[in-house]
Amino acid sequence: MSHLDNIPSTPGKFKMDKSPYIHRLRWHSSLAKLTLWSFVFLGLILLFFFRSPSSSALPSDLSRRSLRTYNWGGPDWEKRVRSSARVRSRNGISVLVTGAAGFVGTHVSAALKRRGDGVIGLDNFNDYYDTSLKRARQALLERTGVFIVEGDINDSTLLRKLFEVVAFTHVMHLAAQAGVRYAMENPSSYVHSNIAGLVSLLEVCKSANPQPAIVWASSSSVYGLNSKVPFSERDRTDQPASLYAATKKAGEEIAHTYNHIYGLSLTGLRFFTVYGPWGRPDMAYFFFTRDILKGKSIPIFEASNHGTVARDFTYIDDIVKGCLAALDTAEKSTGSGGKKRGPAQLRVFNLGNTSPVPVSDLVSILEKILKVKAKRQIMKLPRNGDVQFTHANISSAQRELGYKPTTDLQTGLKKFVRWYLSYYSGGKKATG
Ligand SMILES: O=C(O)[C@H]1O[C@H](OP(=O)(O)OP(=O)(O)OC[C@H]2O[C@@H](n3ccc(=O)[nH]c3=O)[C@H](O)[C@@H]2O)[C@H](O)[C@@H](O)[C@H]1O
DSSP states (O other), rough: OOOGGGGGGGGGOOOOSHHHHHHHHHHHHHHHHHHHHHHHHHHHHHHHHHSOOTOOOOOOOHHHHOOOOOOOOSHHHHHHHHHHHOOSSTTTOEEETTTTSHHHHHHEEEEEEETOOOEEEEEEOOOSSSSSHHHHHHHHHHHHHHOEEOTTTTHHHHHHHHHHOOOOOOEEEOOOOSSSSSGGTTTHIIIIIIIIIHHHHHHHHHHSSSEEEEEEEEEEGGGOOSSSSBBBBTSSOOOOHHHHHHHHHHHHHHHHHHHHHOOOOEEEEOOEEOOTOOOOOOHHHHHHHHHHHHHHHHEEEEEEEGGOOEEOOHHHHHHEEEEHHHHHHOOOOOOOOBBBBOOOOOOEEOOOOOOEEHHHHHHHHHHHHOOOOOOEEEEEEEESOOOOOOOOOOHHHHHHOOOOOOHHHHHHHHHHHHHHHHHHHHTTTOOO
């Protein structure tokens, strides 16, 4: 019998003894043992949590993210940060890109570096989806000279350190908990990244001297139940259909506050279902491709009365152009040392494609490109955050950013499939 068996699981397991004295003695000794073993157990748990910077098998997603420690700091680290952030072109900018190992983050970082801007990435490499894809993106960026610092946007000490080492002129804030449907499974991760993380970043930005201009990723999902099409930035956004949308909408309000109080220059970009090479495996076009190739059936959502579900799918290269134009047209923040010195720029733009495509057509295009017939499983649109359609009015971005999407879904998906086949035939497996 193990000594652990002596520990009662509940006080109810104690039996009444004849002598109250003996009973009290036993009770005290059991209580002492219980306390001792509780401490041992707690110690073991803490040891397990803080064992190594890369510990990954922790129970909850959120605790894994917030308790994970990262290695940063030291002269070599600072040297890498400085070198990556060095501006190499005349009139270049130095940008902190959060979520740099993410889909949009990788593309934007590479594009900035390519034109001679200084870039430092920041990413927590969380396991919302296959981390090996994030590592592959990191390797890709490293080859172009972009260093990704491993850390969380909620770590204000790290953020302050980065601003101490580099006087960033701009922040491209793309780190977020993405995905509309996953919000039902793990709501707190949305609050952690999209609300607490945003505030943590803005707090550091407002105190930086000089304050950077910030461009950040909002979402088409803020339009929620809005039925007026195409969606214009002036339309109502007070009916979010998912917690994801609600946290992005909250982000827009938080941006207003930091602009108003501290003079931070802030531009929110409402992305419309971005797709392309190096994309996110949790998105429909990505896992449809994987499952069609595997011969697995794919669930295609349909609204009530056989209503079409459609998205304004937008190709990554068009989104990157919009992001760079937003950075280039961003005015300087006006505050310093945490104090506002004058009114600052506050903008929000739709970055969409302006031509919604039904999801069933997306599948037909994939069938043609892959030369495989999909096993279609028509399902009712789940009531877990999905909206029936999205359609961007981009006249504002066109006017002020010169934004003009040029890639239709067929062309973009061809490029995606080409990447997908070469990436996963190189020994990588699309998990899930
Ligand atoms: O614009 C945004 O701001 C958001 O875009 C993206 O959300 P969505 O537009 O919902 O993309 P995605 O999941 O690829 O579903 C695409 C279509 O397939 C349908 N869909 C989906 C899953 C499925 O099993 N079947 C299906 O028909 C589904 O009903 C939908 O019509 C980002 O994920 C999100 O992070 C955010 O950035």
